[in-house]
Amino acid sequence: MNILILGSGGREHAIAWHMQSSKHLSKLYIAPGNAGTASIGTNVEISPTDFPKLKKFALENNINMIVVGPEVPLVEGVYDFFKNDDSTKHIAVIGPSKEGAQLEGSKDFAKDFMNRHNIPTAQHKTITPNNIDEGYQFLESLKPPYVLKADGLAAGKGVLILDNIVDAKAMLNEMLGGMFGSAGNRVVIEEFLNGIECSVFVLTDGKSYKILPVAKDYKRIGENDSGLNTGGMGAVSPVVFADADFMTKVEERIVIPTVNGIIKENIEYKGFIFIGLIKVDEEPKVIEYNVRMGDPETEVVMPLIKSDLVDLFEGVATGTLDTKTLEIDNRFATTVMMVSGGYPGDYVSGKTISGLNNIEGSIVFHAGTKLDGEQVVTAGGRVLAITSYGQTMDEALSKSYRNINNIKFDNSYYRKDIGFDLKK
Numbered sequence: 393m394n395i396l397i398l399g400s401g402g403r404e405h406a407i408a409w410h411m412q413s414s415k416h417l418s419k420l421y422i423a424p425g426n427a428g429t430a431s432i433g434t435n436v437e438i439s440p441t442d443f444p445k446l447k448k449f450a451l452e453n454n455i456n457m458i459v460v461g462p463e464v465p466l467v468e469g470v471y472d473f474f475k476n477d478d479s480t481k482h483i484a485v486i487g488p489s490k491e492g493a494q495l496e497g498s499k500d501f502a503k504d505f506m507n508r509h510n511i512p513t514a515q516h517k518t519i520t521p522n523n524i525d526e527g528y529q530f531l532e533s534l535k536p537p538y539v540l541k542a543d544g545l546a547a548g549k550g551v552l553i554l555d556n557i558v559d560a561k562a563m564l565n566e567m568l569g570g571m572f573g574s575a576g577n578r579v580v581i582e583e584f585l586n587g588i589e590c591s592v593f594v595l596t597d598g599k600s601y602k603i604l605p606v607a608k609d610y611k612r613i614g615e616n617d618s619g620l621n622t623g624g625m626g627a628v629s630p631v632v633f634a635d636a637d638f639m640t641k642v643e644e645r646i647v648i649p650t651v652n653g654i655i656k657e658n659i660e661y662k663g664f665i666f667i668g669l670i671k672v673d674e675e676p677k678v679i680e681y682n683v684r685m686g687d688p689e690t691e692v693v694m695p696l697i698k699s700d701l702v703d704l705f706e707g708v709a710t711g712t713l714d715t716k717t718l719e720i721d722n723r724f725a726t727t728v729m730m731v732s733g734g735y736p737g738d739y740v741s742g743k744t745i746s747g748l749n750n751i752e753g754s755i756v757f758h759a760g761t762k763l764d765g766e767q768v769v770t771a772g773g774r775v776l777a778i779t780s781y782g783q784t785m786d787e788a789l790s791k792s793y794r795n796i797n798n799i800k801f802d803n804s805y806y807r808k809d810i811g812f813d814l815k816k
């Protein structure tokens with residue numbers, strides 16, 4: 393099978409890395425990819441949202457399957473683009489339809505979906521410039537802090553948590569006034585949930601599902617979860633508090649109703665559902681849905697999947713996922729992200745990375761890297777994810793940290809406390 397992966401981060405490198413051992417893989421292409429994916433397959437200079445160019449490439453290169461990494465092409469309808477064209481409808485696209493992608497593309501759609509299917513989540517109200525007074529009233533009915541979310545995609549920046557009502561009302565106005573562009577044309581106000589978060593990944597063919605290893609990511613730039621939000625500074629899997637009792641609740645109250653909701657509403661969905669969960673007094677509630685894998689969670693989830701990934705994806709594409717087995721490694725996997733100094737603010741790219749051949753007992757997934765001739769250089773805020781296995785989380789983490797010491801680039805930074813809140 394010839395496969396094209398869309399995206400250029402650590403997530404896509406981890407997917408490519410897993411696929412290289414598949415007995416079903418012939419040729420692997422990544423658009424646009426990075427220096428890491430270039431060592432596994434062929435990088436192709438096409439943007440994941442340039443659908444006409446992707447079509448031309450897919451036809452010329454006999455692509456049988458497209459695996460979509462990031463959310464933007466899904467929300468823009470890449471699935472439908474290929475399925476609705478007679479010349480490309482034979483190509484399997486791993487990802488939801490445009491309608492299904494609304495679970496991530498519109499927080500209002502996602503909240504209504506959860507309410508329709510009795511899926512536990514924070515109380516909410518959706519506000520537009522026409523009912524802003526209802527927004528003030530709803531805020532007054534809540535206890536602080538206050539959660540405001542831009543309805544549309546805002547590159548992970550569209551959520552504000554405010555401590556007092558004066559600021560909350562002011563920010564509601566700002567958001568509706570265009571602070572996040574059109575993503576904030578509607579704002580979802582939510583009750584604040586207090587608990588510990590984890591990420592549950594589900595693979596579905598739109599009929600049946602498999603639950604992948606649960607992961608926890610560390611979004612803040614600073615130690616002890618302080619400072620600005622990032623795309624994710626590290627991850628661990630499995631997550632000790634997501635034990636069997638908790639996961640039974642997650643499956644019965646969240647995963648099954650979500651998949652059944654997709655079926656009942658006739659939504660075409662052949663891909664990943666990423667459920668951002670919070671555990672509040674032992675009870676799971678949904679913080680958000682994403683319609684793709686997480687990054688850096690993929691860099692710990694993929695290494696724990698022992699089954700042939702392409703075979704699982706074939707099950708997704710053909711609606712036979714229930715006939716496939718998902719085998720999971722019983723070790724821990726951890727990943728620590730090395731980032732460019734300054735990230736998530738301004739940073740300088742093009743820095744030479746050394747030590748990549750000096751790695752023992754870890755897997756280095758490339759996120760923001762590119763090749764400059766033969767040399768690997770930095771090309772983004774998040775640069776490398778250093779993943780390791782261990783019989784314990786600590787053993788895995790110590791391997792990642794040991795190998796990080798061997799990798800050098802100017803002004804690099806990483807968090808030294810990944811997993812800190814799971815060690816108590």
Ligand code: AMP
Nearest residue numbers: 514539551582583584585586668679680
């Ligand atoms: P989201 O983009 O919806 O994942 O939100 C980003 C982050 O904001 C989440 O990972 C949570 O840490 C936090 N958050 C979102 N919604 C809530 C909520 N209702 N209560 C508490 N924290 C929240």
Ligand code: GLY
Nearest residue numbers: 609624686687688
């Ligand atoms: N790591 C969180 C995300 O991918 O959205």
